[in-house]
Amino acid sequence: MKELLKEKLAKQFTTVQFEFIEQFDELTLKFDKSAIVNVCAFLKDEDGLKFNFCEDVTAVDWATRKKRFTVVYHIFSMENKFRLCLKVDLDDSECSIESVSSIWKAANWAEREAYDMYGITFLNHPDLRRMYMPEDFEYHPLRKEFPLMGIPGSVPLPKK
Amino acid sequence: MGLESKLTNDGFFTTTIDALASWARENSVWPMPMGISCCAIEMMAVGDPKYDIARFGSEVMRFTPRQCDLMIVAGTVTYKMAHVVKKIFDQMPEPKWVIAMGACTSSGGMYRSYNVVQGIDQFLPVDVYAAGCPPRPENLLNALMQIQEKIGKTRVKDFPDAQQSGFDTKPTDLSLSKN
Numbered sequence: 001m002k003e004l005l006k007e008k009l010a011k012q013f014t015t016v017q018f019e020f021i022e023q024f025d026e027l028t029l030k031f032d033k034s035a036i037v038n039v040c041a042f043l044k045d046e047d048g049l050k051f052n053f054c055e056d057v058t059a060v061d062w063a064t065r066k067k068r069f070t071v072v073y074h075i076f077s078m079e080n081k082f083r084l085c086l087k088v089d090l091d092d093s094e095c096s097i098e099s100v101s102s103i104w105k106a107a108n109w110a111e112r113e114a115y116d117m118y119g120i121t122f123l124n125h126p127d128l129r130r131m132y133m134p135e136d137f138e139y140h141p142l143r144k145e146f147p148l149m150g151i152p153g154s155v156p157l158p159k160k
Numbered sequence: 161m162g163l164e165s166k167l168t169n170d171g172f173f174t175t176t177i178d179a180l181a182s183w184a185r186e187n188s189v190w191p192m193p194m195g196i197s198c199c200a201i202e203m204m205a206v207g208d209p210k211y212d213i214a215r216f217g218s219e220v221m222r223f224t225p226r227q228c229d230l231m232i233v234a235g236t237v238t239y240k241m242a243h244v245v246k247k248i249f250d251q252m253p254e255p256k257w258v259i260a261m262g263a264c265t266s267s268g269g270m271y272r273s274y275n276v277v278q279g280i281d282q283f284l285p286v287d288v289y290a291a292g293c294p295p296r297p298e299n300l301l302n303a304l305m306q307i308q309e310k311i312g313k314t315r316v317k318d319f320p321d322a323q324q325s326g327f328d329t330k331p332t333d334l335s336l337s338k339n
Contacts, residue, residue, distance in 0.1 A: 133275075141274055158243050158246035160283050
């Protein structure tokens with residue numbers, strides 16, 4: 001499956017650099033964020049690949065790295081029973097990426113969660129609202145600079 | 161029992177309406193089951209025949225606040241949920257009491273985190289805290305018995321309305337017995 005992926009991707013995307021990493025019994029694919037929508041659409045629709053199930057979209061905050069965030073996609077091919085992990089690095093200065101919810105509907109809420117927790121903007125998302133925190137909350141709790149006990153007074157309590 | 165002996169011997173007894181009302185109130189505490197997470201499972205166990213909350217006159221657990229006297233907050237209260245709990249509590253008619261059931265409700269418990277209220281006494285007037293994670297059903301019954309003791313001691317003059325309308329006596333000491 002790895003060879004097939006390499007071959008098909010190289011043929012389709014001549015200008016995009018793909019990095020294949022094998023870890024945790026899983027194949028990981030790293031590439032630049034500008035190609036995310038095209039690559040995802042290709043992985044979903046191409047005969048022989050058919051990654052038709054988006055299991056999760058989440059993110060990692062590396063805090064000190066120059067490219068601070070990594071957006072992680074876990075996708076699964078029902079046809080081939082094969083799981084693939086996609087990783088895309090983001091700069092802190094412009095932490096935004098194109099949404100893949102037009103390709104997999106399941107990505108809709110997962111991207112909302114990543115937006116809520118990390119403050120990553122998913123461009124062209126149909127409904128980018130917070131998933132868990134109150135809508136007027138001003139912070140993103142899973143960012144490394146956010147204190148564990150929160151910021152006092154940032155979420156109002158009802159009066160006694 | 162005192163009541164039966166009075167009934168069989170003289171057929172009447174004397175009391176004050178105030179004490180009679182407290183006695184009736186104490187033995188028909190209708191709980192509002194605010195079951196938010198796992199403590200609610202133990203709260204349900206209290207309703208089953210083994211523990212049987214009906215022995216205390218509190219079997220009428222209805223998911224409507226309008227007929228309730230006692231709110232059992234059973235579970236982790238997040239900042240988002242706190243507004244819902246408070247809204248339901250506000251709909252309960254006076255007089256009303258609150259049991260904070262379990263570690264999360266009383267103090268945030270193991271959720272020392274930005275999203276969990278570190279004790280519901282920050283926004284609700286809690287009467288009894290039931291310790292445990294979750295508390296055993298016996299423990300919840302104990303909390304209910306303490307609430308009953310508190311209600312039994314309560315007199316009309318202890319309600320806020322009564323104090324405004326000219327009762328000049330001191331409020332009753334409602335502190336619970338240590339056991």
